[in-house]
Amino acid sequence: MTLGIDASTPGSGGAKRHLKEILSNFHPDQNHFKLIKVWGVDSLLRELPERDFIVKISPVWLNGGYLRRLIWQIFLRDNAIKSNCDLLFCPFGTYTGKFTPFVSMSRNMLIFDKAERKRFGISFFRLKLVLLFYVQMLAFRKSRGLIFLSHHAQKEIGKVLDLSKLNTTIINHGISDTFRSKPKTQRSISEYDFGNPYKLLYVSSIWVYKHADTLVQAVDNLRKKGYPISLLILGTIGQQSEGSKLLKAIARANQKGKGIEWIQDVGLDQINIFYKMSDAFVFSSTCENMPNILIEAMSSGLPIACSNFPPMPEFLKEAGFYFNPTRVEDTEMALKEMVENDKLRSEYANLSYNMSLEYSWKLTSKKTFDFLLDNLKS
Numbered sequence: 001m002t003l004g005i006d007a008s009t010p011g012s013g014g015a016k017r018h019l020k021e022i023l024s025n026f027h028p029d030q031n032h033f034k035l036i037k038v039w040g041v042d043s044l045l046r047e048l049p050e051r052d053f054i055v056k057i058s059p060v061w062l063n064g065g066y067l068r069r070l071i072w073q074i075f076l077r078d079n080a081i082k083s084n085c086d087l088l089f090c091p092f093g094t095y096t097g098k099f100t101p102f103v104s105m106s107r108n109m110l111i112f113d114k115a116e117r118k119r120f121g122i123s124f125f126r127l128k129l130v131l132l133f134y135v136q137m138l139a140f141r142k143s144r145g146l147i148f149l150s151h152h153a154q155k156e157i158g159k160v161l162d163l164s165k166l167n168t169t170i171i172n173h174g175i176s177d178t179f180r181s182k183p184k185t186q187r188s189i190s191e192y193d194f195g196n197p198y199k200l201l202y203v204s205s206i207w208v209y210k211h212a213d214t215l216v217q218a219v220d221n222l223r224k225k226g227y228p229i230s231l232l233i234l235g236t237i238g239q240q241s242e243g244s245k246l247l248k249a250i251a252r253a254n255q256k257g258k259g260i261e262w263i264q265d266v267g268l269d270q271i272n273i274f275y276k277m278s279d280a281f282v283f284s285s286t287c288e289n290m291p292n293i294l295i296e297a298m299s300s301g302l303p304i305a306c307s308n309f310p311p312m313p314e315f316l317k318e319a320g321f322y323f324n325p326t327r328v329e330d331t332e333m334a335l336k337e338m339v340e341n342d343k344l345r346s347e348y349a350n351l352s353y354n355m356s357l358e359y360s361w362k363l364t365s366k367k368t369f370d371f372l373l374d375n376l377k378s
Contacts, residue, residue: 218332
């Protein structure tokens, strides 16, 4: 049997990594799919593994800009797919064509969270999210099966879509072994000074719902109160206005000593190095489907101060110093508790590291292809 994969929509970094990892960990001798055909843009297909059973197809229309890609998706995609596969998998969740059966996937909770969409004000991006809401609602209704990444996503989307008529499942993302590092011995904050500070790390692209500027203010407040801590933010600018706001916040905080740094261009293969160099991790997002970066931090063995917005507690459970990332005072209080309590830091780091062992790309791949096969048989 042949599985088709519609990857014609440019996905996020997490979506691309997911597709790459499940294909890398797939073995046709363990499944009835003997051939996999992937339709996508050249740049994405180059990142996917070279395997004998994977056929990469990149129509010229997909590589000619947004308008040409849209024409292919509306008028040419179904004809290209209909005689070339037995089941279609749509990991980016935007396929609304006539081919059946197909399995879709929920990835972006900004699309379904009105409160978070409002953070973008009157903007083209907010309009795009609203349009994507209707596209994904149509895609999910027409699908035979639907994959969620978290219980939170299933619950929230279930409020606006009748899931009883669909075959649904929850399959978490995996984690690469390159991030795995057993927790370090936690030292008292008294053993640090401003020349050798306690190093906080936040890995995140810069958007309004990531609240990096609020975190900077909280860290700056603690440094002014004498706490020898520093903050490193790793991530590209997703939203220009938020990037400008963050630069100003860092400039204000660094007027009396450089304790906060932002590095924008770091490759995925280098991020694990920064985890190993850090003493603790902070996660300040208020909107996620499955927070991959949080799972990476858990796997790296670091104590974690974390947003209390769902779905973060679903994954970190009782192993985090929780705070409301929209409030400077609340963020500061959680960081203060983490920094001052080395025993609790150690307990939480070990607990979250052990929980992270439940996640692997091998397991994610197996569960995904088993679910796809079930939907072909049903």
